[in-house]
Amino acid sequence: MNNHLENPGLGPLTADQFAHLGEGAIAYVRPIKSEEAQALFPQIEGLEPGLQLFALLGANGDPIVLADSKDAAVANAWEHKLATVSVH
Secondary structure, three states, X not given: OOOOOEEOOOEEOOHHHHHOOOOOOEEEEEEEEHHHHXXXXXXXXXXXXXXXXXXXXXXXXXXXXXXXXXXXXXXXXXXXXXXXXXXX
């Protein structure tokens, strides 16, 4: 298996380039429980424990928005012209 990513015409990606790959253009939606949401979005207070929520995260994992449905999170990505990708 080849784990070496290349930047066509420019050679291999550096660790820093790889860390910023997709930044500002790609986001992903991840289901999370309200307890984890409190850690990702510290400004949100008073969430009931055990709630199923959806976080829209940037390509680098930075939190963008918290939603109560996957559709709402994806719609927010579209509003901000972010392509959503599936993460398995």
